[in-house]
Amino acid sequence: MMLRSIWALALATSIGGTLWAQSDSSSAAEDDFSQYDNLGFVDAGAKRFCSPKIEGLSPAKLISLGYDYQGAYNLSAGTLFNGTTELAAAEDAQVNATQGLRVGFNIPVISKTNLVWQMGANYWNTQYQYATLPTAASNPLHQTLSEHGLRTTGVNTTVFKPLDRKNFLLFQGSADLSGTYGIEFMPAQYLRYSAALIYGRRPTEKKQWGLGLARTYRVGEINYIPVVLYNSTDALNKWGAEVLFPARAHVRRTINPRNMLFAGYELEGQSYRLWRDPASNFDLRNEDLEIRRGEARFRMVYEFSLKDFMWLSIQAGYRLQYRYDVDRLVDGVEIYRAFGLLRDDAYAQTNGLGNPLYFNVSLNLVSP
């Protein structure tokens, strides 16, 4: 009798357990997918918004650790003037290599349907390896580049605001400290701000375009220029374009979503505050000088997934100098020339660089 009772208890327990284990809210009838063709939102007021990305676009980089290397070239440092006074004579020098670390972070802060906000930071270090080390008698540009190189440390932000399913606003801003510092010689007044505001449309899932205005140092000195955004992917997801003109433009060949090849160019530029050890015989710090570096990099880029979200990017190309002149701040304020339309002040030093081949390799953690 006791045995029967135990069996009953076991049976009752197993019935409950079986029911629990077999719980499945789906059903075979759901294989008729046509029932999902014509559904509306439960919330009558819910709106659809366009997303920041289009289909097939190369993945955004959350963390990037890279190395940049330029081959040998001649660096002609011009005569350094203060007004009409000659401070240092012109001098050519051979640079065997220019290389350094490039680190970047980009973290989504807000990621909602109606607002995407990202914050980032970057650090670039560029060291100049001279064939013959400059001496105290050399042109001060050679001395400071050889001793300190150039560095940029900055923060940036991107805000994507969709207006509806087709229209959006995009804002990108950055603040950079660039120079031959010593952070103690880079007070906030030397922060250089760049920004762009773009109104865009996303007519399909595979195309977006936009027009806007940018404040930029891409050609070395401050400028206000129109910008054009254009990203697209063809119907077969094989070819595409990723363009933010004039900053960069690339044609994309998608081998598969984990292997992409690009051909195009990018403009790189910044204003670098010059400084040299005040104990030396030529204190550039007191001269209030900045290098206006602007260059175009024509290149091929291959990006591929090493494993899951870890991507390697390899680029090689030709670095074409546009400007590497030294400008003198007037009472700490930079000159806005508007490509010579507004002002045509002479540079304190006009320099010329040879144009070497370069390569860049970076390891990247890409965004979902």
Place this chain on the structure above:
Amino acid sequence: MLRKLSLWAASALIAVTSLNFELQESPGDRLIGVWEPSNGRSRIKIDKIGTKYYGRVVWLIEPNDPETNLPKTDKNNPDAALKNVPLKGYRMLKDFVYQTDGTWSEGTIYDPLNGSTYNCVIKMKDKNTLDIRGYIGVQALGRTDVWKRLATAPAKK
């Protein structure tokens, strides 16, 4: 006799209680339904199997592969054996467990556009809105998408 009755009563109570648990909706079951990601290109039906929640693709705005004109398959899956599996019906949300803090976690989300699987946590902002956060290792390294609940009856035109 009394002892025998007690045992039967206990058995019945366990059975009924188990059944009750089964019929009673768990707070986590709010997740069950049909949802649309923010890009509007697909619809995902979330179901409960056992104690976990799963979501599968039930609708695609572009159901056919433009290259082959055949129904889309999971051709970007890094596992060659899965490249021919149809995308419609594909389980892209897997193994979500409802937590006491009101989230669904311990699951993964699969992105058929690039064949990657991410850690994922789901939060319900309101009964018809989900924050789906796919991330890599830690939640800071991720992206949130907002999904909206769809009425399971056809919408009025």
